Amino acid sequence: MSRVLDAAAPRRRGRVPAALLIPAGMGLLFLVLPLAGLVVRAPWTTLPQRLTEPGALTALRLSVQTATLATVLCLLLGVPLAWLLARVEFPGRRLVRALVTVPLVLPPVVGGVALLLVFGRRGLIGGWLDATFGVTLPFTTAGVVLAESFVAMPFLVIAVEGALRAADHRYEEAAATLGAGRWTTFTHVTLPLVAPGLAAGAVLCWARALGEFGATITFAGNYPGRTQTMPLAVYLALETDLESAIVLSLVLLTVSVGILAALRDRWITGP
């Protein structure tokens, strides 16, 4: 009896159940087919000259720069926020956690309007910034970074908070017994422990910022070289020329997938 079971066990483990495999395959197709559509419809013959159009490269460079800056901003503000949510008991923590996810459910265009109402020329803080420092954010590259950060930060905060909750906090106690204060413990023990989650969160954040459209065009507008990121360029290209929209989309996809794959190999799976 037991021998029969033993012989059957590895076979059963090796087989992937159809109930999982079929929807998994459908899910993959669902995600990949639109991509295939872009590739199939791409104007391959005119591709080289379209790629070298200065507008496309300018938008691409601006996209990568702003997404990277937005990720840095999210790391600076989001990691401490995630730590607070994961490690400090305070009244209203559940409410704060819900508030952090608001940009996820808010239509990005609404997010852009909300940003204008705060940081705009007549906004709560924007008016003061303008009057005091002569700083205006709408229609500037800084505004693009701000809009992208607003939309992308929840991805980082949620990923890092999850990693912090999963991390064994007794390592932090061990650090304390060795004389490490709170801050040193955070930088020398906590952060390295959650590094994989941190990297995953940063990558998600960067990817979301790179694809950001609604909040950006609403808050920062659209001006080539200053606030026109790749998604905006794609959208406007759609107005006149489907093929150049496809080319721009493919460029954005290639660059983002390339960077994500490279980072994943180096940081996320680790040695």
Next chain:
Amino acid sequence: MSARARRTALAALVALAGLAVAGCGGGDDPAPGGSGDGRVNGTVTVFAAASLTESFTRIGRDFEAAYPGSTVTFNFAGSSALANQINQGAPADVFASAAARNMTTVTEAGDADGTPATFARNQLVIAVPRGNPAGVTGLADLTRPGVKVALCADQVPCGTAARSALDAAGVALTPVTLEQDVKGALAKVKLGEVDASLVYRTDARAATADVTGVEFPESARAVNDYPIVALKDAPNRAGAPAFVAYVRSAPAQAVLAEAGFQGL
């Protein structure tokens, strides 16, 4: 899994399957109404330029009153997006464009049933926030330092029109933003983020609560014609021409004029 959750999951599956079917063969479905006998009923699906939102919504209600048993549903969006959707086989009966160029996209693809007819004209005005804080009275004021201007992008009709008007006036200005559509440009004015924008008179009139329209003479050089056409693959064979005809009738023209469109 509870019975309710199972039902929900099932419903989702059915919906997915429905999507797949619709994606494969939407054109083969029988027309939703009024197929052959000339009677107008059922649903008329109208793809209309975003700038027609307010006036067409009213015209649609009037049409339903005039043809009992019919329902008008609208898809308001940028004209070029609509033209793309129609060319990709979206099940529309009527296309009303804000620019001749996007109509050409549709007719050249052979998706139009007959020749498009112009049903309205629109002109640009300078939209300024209520109270006109920058004191804009004409195109020349837009080049003053410190005056922030939002224009539509060149790729969309209001941008093309603005470019023509500015060229005609010999005004060279650098906007702070090139918006993806006229509503976006207008929103920036409403929120006071810019001091002025060139938008259609109809759009300015629909936003009188927050926006004032300043007329300027050069706008006559950039008049925008709105063409309308019934579509070849219209699911509602009787409803499509009926709606096109209704839009060109006196009651509908009155609604359009009230919205700020120029009469024909």
Next chain:
Amino acid sequence: MTAPLLDARLVVDRDAFRLEVPLRVAPGEVVALLGPNGAGKTTALRALAGLHPLTAGHVTLDGVDLDRPASRGWVPTERRPIGVVFQDYLLFPHLSALDNVAFGPRRHGIDRRAARATARDWLGRVGLAGQAHRRPRQLSGGQAQRVALARALAVEPSLLLLDEPLAALDARTRLDTRAELHRHLSAHQGATVLVTHDPLDALALADRLVIVEGGRVVQEGDGPSVTARPRTDYVARLVGLNLYRGRAEGHGVRVAPELTLTVADRLNGEAFVAFRPAAVALHPARPEGSPRNTWAGTVAGVQRHGDNVRVQLDGPIGVAADVTPAAAAQLRLIPGQRVWVAVKATETHAYPATG
């Protein structure tokens, strides 16, 4: 006893549980807190480390109040002169063995190079000079334990705390590591508190045992006195003795209403009687002759115990008896079997229950 380096009365209330343990440890002394799971040993250790605040009482180390709720005295963990070896070591997984050991000295203001030199020295002392650049996951259990010890000692703590330091090791490694740990603990100049549920670890490593049960100290003393005179069933089981409490009058101690044991010692009042399972003889019929203590019992369980067989017996008192396998076979010891139990008075040890 020299003046204590550590003077503590640990009182911690947690839900319905109250820990109340007085503790004094002299310089160079190793004290083991020994007790069953849930006795509060680890809570006591955490309170000493400042990882759990006291409800009342005090922790005073070298004259400094580390924790004294009554006067709001509090020194946070990172400023206490302590070193802790955790049960599963908690070596930082992202640092090499060397940097794990250097972590403490670095935090105490020593520059990187000097801290690494100190760490290398300590790794050498625990015999791991060759493993300095390995990550914790590349170390064996015994090596990880030694790195954890080196890490705790590298800050030269006044108070060294060890939580079940050998529990995570397999039996073979445990023997070697125990001997080595004993060497390092003997060399440590400060006070050492060791928490364990293993009496062998406690006896091998500690100068003095503090037995904790249910949050209270039930017995305290050096190894020989605790093993010779257990005062609770838990300690008796730990050291492998049958233990009874009763009323003594001369050479008789009444341990059950109908059973008075005759003992070699002479005393009066509340008393404990202890004897080894090997001192218990079993007979198919009532024995005649020299054994003075006999009673009828019922076999409740039989199991192998080393080379012998351990028999659990019910009766007026429960008792464990060790017999040879041959005797067990001859007696046909199966549960439910009735046998006669005999214990010589000279094999018993009686001592007062008070004081």
